[in-house]
Amino acid sequence: MFIRDPASIKPTVIQQPNWSLMFRGEKVTLKCEIIGGGSEWMYLWKELDLLYPPKSSEYMTPPPYSNKYSCSGEVNNRQTQWSDNFSLNVSLNNPRAKLTASDTIIPAGGSVTLTCSDLGEGWKIYWFRQDPDQPIRINKTNGVFIVSDGGVYSCRGGRGDPVFYTENSTEVIIHEIGKLVPFLFVPPSWLRPGASVTLSCKIKPPDAGWRFYWYKAVPHSSKWYEQVYSYELLPGSTSGTEQNSFIVNGPTLTAGFVCRAGRGEPADYTDYSEPKVVWSAGQFFSMP
Missing domain, CATH: 2.60.40.10 (Immunoglobulins)
Structure with a gap:
């Protein structure tokens, strides 16, 4: 039994993860949120004027570009209103990490601090030394790496599932002064x-x-x-x-x-x- 008439319900489109900026090639999920909805509901999705077939899941994975999406719910042959249009904010430019070093020379018995630019929401930082394909460290919270060994360092960001990667930063050569x-x-x-x-x-x-x-x-x-x-x-x-x-x-x-x-x-x-x-x-x- 439904307390509310479906025609009076207006769903809301929610993006998961809720990143404010996406990049071409990333994947997110859109959820059609209906208060009081249940397993018996069917969901309709519309991209601009393209109507997708009804589906039992309230989730969908949109193509990786920034069109407008809206959704509606249906139960017992009665349909809700369409949600407001929801737009994905997608950049067509490939993101690239930026690496800076507090110094390029490690003092005797000391260290230098490497910083991989803050890429924003949800990114992990992958660090590389010598081999740009084999990470030596993954930062989950920030882009700071303190090193005491010389070498050729670079970094990149990754987020999502499957993981979407930025381009690698330019390489920074770190020297040990005694060598x-x-x-x-x-x-x-x-x-x-x-x-x-x-x-x-x-x-x-x-x-x-x-x-x-x-x-x-x-x-x-x-x-x-x-x-x-x-x-x-x-x-x-x-x-x-x-x-x-x-x-x-x-x-x-x-x-x-x-x-x-x-x-x-x-x-x-x-x-x-x-x-x-x-x-x-x-x-x-x-x-x-």
Whole structure:
């Protein structure tokens, strides 16, 4: 027994999940909600002027675009009013996650924070390192990931069932400072005994607030190919230099040089460069 005349009932279309913005390819469910309805009801759906056949379920999965939908209920050959039109807000643009890093260099014993852009309602964040197809972590509540290992990181969002994925973010390369190795350049020119030598220290990433430290490489073996050295800071290099070049004045004997970079206070340092040897007699070559 029905208390109300079906003709006086106006159903309501409800979207589940109730995302305010959808993307082409996502799937949601529409529910035709009728107060006092039951299992004996049939449901009619209309998309613009296209009428779907009656069905026993109050749910439907609409095609993935933003037409207007309405529904009506029917029981004992009597039909309710049609609901108000309901529109899906669908973007035709593929969403893409955006990845930012608090820093691209991990300090000694430290970490950096990666943030995958807030995509909105219902998204989980999938994190990748090196392999863009195998997630290493899934965030259910936010897009923050604190990492202490270097590597190539990216992220993407996913939601729904079946899962709909955003495009992967651009990759961010994270370095561990102690594993960075600068490269020492010495101009390949003939030198006279006592002439000055300009050293240049190159490192990536270059714009990280580096200070550069310059050393004399002192061999500890009579066999040059063993490359066993200790390093002595050159005069004027104790506090490092802001410039990545350094002039050594007047070497009169064959000498080896290395550089490294540091940042922060107290400083964290990169590894040492490979030694370069300057021959004061006029010949220059690098150690193999």
